[in-house]
Amino acid sequence: MxxxxxxxxxxxxxxxxxxxxxxxxxxxxxxxxxxxxxxxxxxxxxxxxxxxxxxxxxxxxxxxxxxxxxxxxxxxxxxxxxxxxxxxxxxxxxxxxxxxxxxxxxxxxxxxxxxxxxxxxxxxxxxxxxxxxxxxxxxxxxxxxxxxxxxxxxxxxxxxxxxxxxxxxxxxxxxxxxxxxxxxxxxxxxxxxxxxxxxxxxxxxxxxxxxxxxxxxxxxxxxxxGSGIVHVFVDATADEEMAAAIVTNSKTHRPSVCNAAETLLVHRDAAARMLPRLARELQESGVALSGDGAARASLDGIAEADDETWATEHLALEMGIRVVDSLDEAIAHIARYSTHHTESIVTQDYANAERFLAEVDSAVVMVNTSTRFTDGGEFGFGAEVGISTQKLHARxxxxxxxxxxxxxxxxxxxxxx
Amino acid sequence: MxxxxxxxxxxxxxxxxxxxxxxxxxxxxxxxxxxxxxxxxxxxxxxxxxxxxxxxxxxxxxxxxxxxxxxxxxxxxxxxxxxxxxxxxxxxxxxxxxxxxxxxxxxxxxxxxxxxxxxxxxxxxxxxxxxxxxxxxxxxxxxxxxxxxxxxxxxxxxxxxxxxxxxxxxxxxxxxxxxxxxxxxxxxxxxxxxxxxxxxxxxxxxxxxxxxxxxxxxxxxxxxxGSGIVHVFVDATADEEMAAAIVTNSKTHRPSVCNAAETLLVHRDAAARMLPRLARELQESGVALSGDGAARASLDGIAEADDETWATEHLALEMGIRVVDSLDEAIAHIARYSTHHTESIVTQDYANAERFLAEVDSAVVMVNTSTRFTDGGEFGFGAEVGISTQKLHARxxxxxxxxxxxxxxxxxxxxxx
The missing domain is CATH 3.40.605.10 (Aldehyde Dehydrogenase; Chain A, domain 1)
Known part of the structure; x- marks a missing residue:
């Protein structure tokens, strides 16, 4: 026939x-x-x-x-x-x-x-x-x-x-x-x-x-x-050098791809300690920043972030920064805005690392690495069909x-x- | 909110x-x-x-x-x-x-x-x-x-x-x-x-x-x-006792469920040898048979099977019988009419058994067993959500x-x- x-x-x-x-x-x-x-x-x-x-x-x-x-x-x-x-x-x-x-x-x-x-x-x-x-x-x-x-x-x-x-x-x-x-x-x-x-x-x-x-x-x-509204959360105990390297690499290494970070969440304690440095390194790499009230209070002249900022996959040298009071607030922000692709925590705290891994519901959840590692080649698969953000069959x-x-x-x- | x-x-x-x-x-x-x-x-x-x-x-x-x-x-x-x-x-x-x-x-x-x-x-x-x-x-x-x-x-x-x-x-x-x-x-x-x-x-x-x-x-x-147009193929070399037991059990053990057989394919050589006995045992269990020309020639008074017979999940004591000339013809029939749930071959021939396992594209492909074994409980899963007939995620x-x-x-x- x-x-x-x-x-x-x-x-x-x-x-x-x-x-x-x-x-x-x-x-x-x-x-x-x-x-x-x-x-x-x-x-x-x-x-x-x-x-x-x-x-x-x-x-x-x-x-x-x-x-x-x-x-x-x-x-x-x-x-x-x-x-x-x-x-x-x-x-x-x-x-x-x-x-x-x-x-x-x-x-x-x-x-x-x-x-x-x-x-x-x-x-x-x-x-x-x-x-x-x-x-x-x-x-x-x-x-x-x-x-x-x-x-x-x-x-x-x-x-x-x-x-x-x-x-x-x-x-x-x-x-x-x-x-x-x-x-x-x-x-x-x-x-x-x-x-x-x-x-x-x-x-x-x-x-x-x-x-x-x-x-x-x-x-x-x-x-x-594919689509990735990817978060890096810099926890209270984060090492400053490591946080700066991971945030900048996650955002700027290849901004147009789905595993590039879009939003930086910073614990209030870490913000006081290192937000100006994180922001400066991002800006030096050409990233246009926006932030919530607390972020703007400690950074000069950055734009105001709003709900749309958090809900946008920029795929460009743009990043929203939000200061949070706790790990719970970071996890809640991610649950609300993430496309469940990749999220990374930078922390020295064992319990927070394990809680982040357990409670964040994304295809790839990381501790102390750049989000750019969500990749079939990096994972050792040799080749990649794409990155599944659904839960059925492949994630x-x-x-x-x-x-x-x-x-x-x-x-x-x-x-x- | x-x-x-x-x-x-x-x-x-x-x-x-x-x-x-x-x-x-x-x-x-x-x-x-x-x-x-x-x-x-x-x-x-x-x-x-x-x-x-x-x-x-x-x-x-x-x-x-x-x-x-x-x-x-x-x-x-x-x-x-x-x-x-x-x-x-x-x-x-x-x-x-x-x-x-x-x-x-x-x-x-x-x-x-x-x-x-x-x-x-x-x-x-x-x-x-x-x-x-x-x-x-x-x-x-x-x-x-x-x-x-x-x-x-x-x-x-x-x-x-x-x-x-x-x-x-x-x-x-x-x-x-x-x-x-x-x-x-x-x-x-x-x-x-x-x-x-x-x-x-x-x-x-x-x-x-x-x-x-x-x-x-x-x-x-x-x-x-769920839906199961399930086939049993009795190959030329099938053992008669085994074929009779498997065919009758596959059809009559619980005819209303998805792993019950709906169509019997019989190799021409096996048909000459044992089709009357297979048919008699099915009829004694209350199964209404229909068949293609060759099946009707060797069985008295059964109805004529047509394309609709092969394409129907009866879920009842009804069975279509088709005589085929070869394993290839059996596999082709299954490819055309199966819902890809379960198919079983009854054979003593090693090469045919392995070809059937390799070439039939169904969730469960069997040699010398009743199709009724496609079941989470029988497979040792303890409980069953259902039987997936799709290829994504679960099969x-x-x-x-x-x-x-x-x-x-x-x-x-x-x-x-």
């Missing part, structure tokens, strides 16, 4: 190809990934030419320098992508890993093993590198991938998906395992969100607006990634294991109930 | 209470569960009196004997529920279990630990026993629970939830952790499905229609449970562990990037 609807027919081809991928060996999958890496290196001129069309269109539409930069592929970046694919080759294959197993009293043996999801859907914006990242991770974990990379990167994504499909075919695997649906436009994205039975899990990557739309509209199970940095489901294998000898 | 909307105010109370539950000790949670068990035993007259109102209304509305029986609570059943709660007391507490941990090259120590979801929502129909089951499992795993048990059981659910709330208070825990929203009617169910930020995961239990509605309408993450029988999320605890000594 071929589906008369071209969109569903394409999803069906991905599903059939994914089924064959589920049982191929790790060696075969690694060979496909190596073919992709090699093709990225040998196809620089073609890819750059297609990418130039997207860049020209983007410039014409005035999409801004930041977006244009994200959109750009050049030789250095393509070789970087090839290197990233080879990192995925080096990772252990999650498929077949036995998670639990036992022999029941009646002699039946049960084993819970990791299996691929089937087909992973991804919706993202103007980031052709994500096309390679997601495809590589999906393939290594035995999944097909249906990608909606957005109109702004349509030419770049098309050439990259063609390259992946040819690489798969070149090692005897089904090229249909990776598909782009960019040609179906916005309608394609909407249909992808409702393609139950074709898509097993959908991962949105991008702006808070994009993620929220996918979460609201999708009937396919979604893994919500925090997602690696290959998070792109798998499980099944139970039950072996008996004629048992009945 | 109290919420002016009474529905959201109630959900907010559950959320606040759940927060305090997340960090109480196992001993405290077990004390609360024992108080619930004791109250079930000591409150039989009140509960039976409230249940009688639901039964009377049900009879008046002509809801049918099966439903009325499910709705009924009597002394035996209430003592059975108390015993089930004590089983949950005996289970290990999943909260705090360390799933992964390592020390990074920079000295940072990371640990992934199980934490409660927060608030579990449940939508079910006319089954007051589920009120106790879900509440007990939610509490043991440190979660709050918001229950929508349906108008038909409204009086029974109200008295049970009151009992749970009093039991929680009696041991010093916040009674608001368990709530019923039956009084808000259908509107309450709809709002529960969209209560992101209040409800962390929603579990529908009941008819295929109910589950499908929740999956389609919910913006809260859902764990889909197959769900116990306490499946009612938890995880978080990463990161302990450092001032590290920055």
């Amino acid at each position: 071929t589906n008369a609807d071209p969109f569903l027919a394409q999803l069906e081809r991905a599903r059939v190809a994914a089924k064959s991928l589920a049982t191929v060996t790790t060696a075969q999958k690694n060979a496909a990934l190596e073919a992709i890496a090699a093709a990225l290196e040998s196809s620089v001129p073609e890819i750059v030419a297609e990418n130039a069309k997207d860049l020209a269109l983007g410039a014409q539409n005035g999409i801004g320098d930041g977006l244009l930069d994200r959109l750009r592929l050049d030789e250095t970046r393509l070789f970087g992508l090839a290197a990233a694919v080879r990192t995925v080759i080096a990772l252990p294959d999650p498929v077949g890993e036995v998670l639990r197993g036992s022999t029941l009293a009646n002699g039946i043996r049960i084993n819970q093993v990791r299996v691929p999801f089937g087909v992973v859907g991804a919706i993202y914006e103007a980031r052709p590198n994500v096309t390679i990242d997601i495809a590589a991770l999906a393939l290594k974990s035995g999944n097909g991938a249906v990608l909606r990379g957005g109109t702004a990167a349509e030419n770049s994504n098309r050439v990259l998906v063609n390259l992946i499909q040819r690489a798969l075919s070149s090692v005897g695997l089904d090229g249909d395992a990776v598909q782009t649906i960019d040609e179906f436009g916005r309608e394609g994205a909407s249909r992808l969100m409702r393609a139950r039975g074709y898509i097993d899990v959908l991962i949105p990557r991008g702006s808070a607006g994009l993620i929220s739309t996918v979460v609201q509209e999708s009937t396919v199970p979604v893994i919500e990634t 925090g940095p997602m690696g290959l294991a998070e792109l798998t489901s499980t099944k139970w294998l039950v072996r008996g000898g004629g048992q009945i109930r | 109290t919420n002016a909307d009474p529905f959201l105010a109630q959900l907010e109370r559950a959320r606040v209470a759940a927060k305090s539950l997340a960090t109480v000790t196992t001993a405290q949670k077990n004390a609360a569960l024992e108080a619930i068990a004791a109250a079930l035993e000591s409150s039989v007259p009140e509960i039976v009196a409230e249940n009688a109102k639901d039964l009377a209304l049900g009879a008046q509305n002509g809801i049918g004997d099966g439903l009325l029986d499910r709705l009924r609570l009597d002394e035996t059943r209430l003592f059975g529920l108390a015993a089930a709660v004590r089983t949950v007391i005996a289970l290990p507490d999943p909260v705090g279990e360390v799933l992964r941990g390592s020390t990074l090259a920079n000295g940072i120590r990371i640990n992934q630990v199980r934490v409660p979801f927060g608030v579990v929502g449940a939508i079910y129909e006319a089954r007051p026993n589920v009120t106790i089951d879900i509440a007990a499992l939610a509490l043991k795993s440190g979660n709050g629970a918001v229950l929508r048990g349906g108008t038909a059981a409204e009086n029974s659910n109200r008295v049970l939830v009151n009992l749970i709330q009093r039991a929680l208070s009696s041991v010093g825990l916040d009674g608001d952790a368990v709530q019923t929203i039956d009084e808000f009617g259908r509107e309450g169910a709809s709002r529960l499905m969209r209560a992101r930020g209040y409800i962390d995961v929603l579990i529908p239990r009941g008819s295929a229609g109910l589950i499908s509605t929740v999956v389609q309408e919910s913006t809260v993450p859902v764990i889909e449970t 197959g029988p769900m116990g306490l562990a499946e009612l938890t999320s995880t978080k990463w605890l990161v302990r450092g000594g001032g590290q920055i990037r």
Whole structure:
């Protein structure tokens, strides 16, 4: 049966190809990934030419320098992508890993093993590198991938998906395992969100607006990634050097990413001791500060922070500062404003450290480290699909294991109930 | 801040209470569960009196004997529920279990630990026993629970939830952790499905229609449970005695539940050898058979099976029989019609057994056992929230562990990037 609807027919081809991928060996999958890496290196001129069309269109539409930069592929970046694919080759294959197993009293043996999801859907914006990242991770974990990379990167994504499909075919695997649906436009994205039975899990990557739309509209199970209103709490007993280093690093190391800190909470005692220094170091790194009454009383000329300050993911060199009277007040502020991504306490107090770890309900809760360590690479996962801020299935940095489901294998000898 | 909307105010109370539950000790949670068990035993007259109102209304509305029986609570059943709660007391507490941990090259120590979801929502129909089951499992795993048990059981659910709330208070825990929203009617169910930020995961239990509605309408993450178009495949080499026992047990042991078999696939060679006997034993157990052309040719007077037969979860003493030419044809039939719950092969052939286990994409895949073993109790989980047929988060029988999320605890000594 071929589906008369071209969109569903394409999803069906991905599903059939994914089924064959589920049982191929790790060696075969690694060979496909190596073919992709090699093709990225040998196809620089073609890819750059297609990418130039997207860049020209983007410039014409005035999409801004930041977006244009994200959109750009050049030789250095393509070789970087090839290197990233080879990192995925080096990772252990999650498929077949036995998670639990036992022999029941009646002699039946049960084993819970990791299996691929089937087909992973991804919706993202103007980031052709994500096309390679997601495809590589999906393939290594035995999944097909249906990608909606957005109109702004349509030419770049098309050439990259063609390259992946040819690489798969070149090692005897089904090229249909990776598909782009960019040609179906916005309608394609909407249909992808409702393609139950074709898509097993959908991962949105991008702006808070994009993620929220996918979460609201999708009937396919979604893994919500990304948005981070991240807090650093400098406790009464914090070491001044350590606090200064962690606050500045968390805010300024790479302000545009989700694990960058947005709000600084400072215990009243620590504020008296070191807030001017913390503020000065942030300002010297170019951070525009705002603060509550107590913060403004000890810092000259910073703007007034309000409810919107605490509820905003700036993704820029801006930071709100609030002085709190206690650990409880810090935890309460975080419970109210956090997106449950990452929070860090700087403290020398054992009991406060343990309470913060236990009571803050975020994907990653830290003591005495920069929030920038919430990252699949830093955690040793080798590659990252994104950072889940939901509680179902995956929470925090997602690696290959998070792109798998499980099944139970039950072996008996004629048992009945 | 109290919420002016009474529905959201109630959900907010559950959320606040759940927060305090997340960090109480196992001993405290077990004390609360024992108080619930004791109250079930000591409150039989009140509960039976409230249940009688639901039964009377049900009879008046002509809801049918099966439903009325499910709705009924009597002394035996209430003592059975108390015993089930004590089983949950005996289970290990999943909260705090360390799933992964390592020390990074920079000295940072990371640990992934199980934490409660927060608030579990449940939508079910006319089954007051589920009120106790879900509440007990939610509490043991440190979660709050918001229950929508349906108008038909409204009086029974109200008295049970009151009992749970009093039991929680009696041991010093916040009674608001368990709530019923039956009084808000259908509107309450709809709002529960969209209560992101209040409800962390929603579990529908009941008819295929109910589950499908929740999956389609919910913006809260859902764990889909239940529906089972379950297959037994009798391979060419199957042992006749074993095949007869497994087929009959899978179909007739308890035909109304999701792990009961609905379709019998028989290899052509096995059909010639034993189909008449398999059919006779099924018919002697009261099963109405239908079959494809080949099955009907070897069995007298059975009805004709069609596409609808294969696609129906009968939940009754009805079974479709199809003769297939090969293992591939059996696997293809299952891929097309299965709800991916449970499938079992009966075979003496090692390679076919392993291929069936590898290639059938269902939550539980079996060799030489009755499909009735797909069950949390049988798997040693002690209690069961339901059987997940989705691939995200949980797949197959769900116990306490499946009612938890995880978080990463990161302990450092001032590290920055």
